[in-house]
Amino acid sequence: MSSDVVLSLKGIVRAYGDLVILDGADLDIARGEMVALLGPSGSGKSSLLHVAGLLEAPTAGQVVIEDQDVSRLSDDGRTGVRRDRMGFVYQFHHLLPEFTAQRNVEFPMLIAGVPQKQATDRATELLTLMGLGERLTHQPAELSGGEKQRVAIARALANKPSLLLADEPTGNLDVDTAGRVFDALKDIVQARGLSAIVATHDQSLAARMDRTVVIKDKKLVAV
Secondary structure (H helix, E strand, O other), X not given: OOOOEEEXXXXXXXXXXXXXXXXXXXXEEEOOOEEEEEOOOOOOHHHHHXXXXXXXXXXXXXXXXXXXXXXXXXXXXXXHHHHHHEEEEOOOOOOOOOOOHHHHHHHHHHHOOOOHHHHHHXXXXXXXXXXXXXXXXOOHHHOOHHHHHHHHHHHHOOOOOOEEEEEOOOOOOOHHHHHHHHHHHHHHHXXXXXXXXXXXXXXXXXXXXXXXXXXXXXXXXXX
């Protein structure tokens, strides 16, 4: 496989008992590519992201990250790959309410052993890039919905991942706010040369990504 492929899913099967959600899903995402993942509710979008993000093991198939087969790593091994090479953004921001925006972004870096000053400088840089330079010391309760989600995006990028996985990152926002948050997400992904897969129901957002794949008949189909 080419080193330009950051994520490769090969023949992914995901079953919960007798219920098969994915049955032979294949996907390659190139370095710097932003891919939209479409499919109706219950089609398996979240399951696919959970497998790709090593939150769930595939029932069968391989997950390869930057030429490393990570499908069957130990719990500690999966945790290390997630911490060092992946960022996650969800529909709900999951910010720590007692911390400021800056501290929320610093937190994953401090867990990873980054020195405090370096973590603070990077958090400030990311939040400023997200248009939140004036909101560093605000707690989540003092931020709008769109601002909270931009903090969550900055936090996902804190440890300089090569792959970003986003599950309906604008699904809890109104149309105008969703557009602004997606603009900020796309700009920073492109500026950093990241790869990203973004699950969304929003066809207009999907159309603004590099390409779209759809879950159909438990497999991934290019659009």
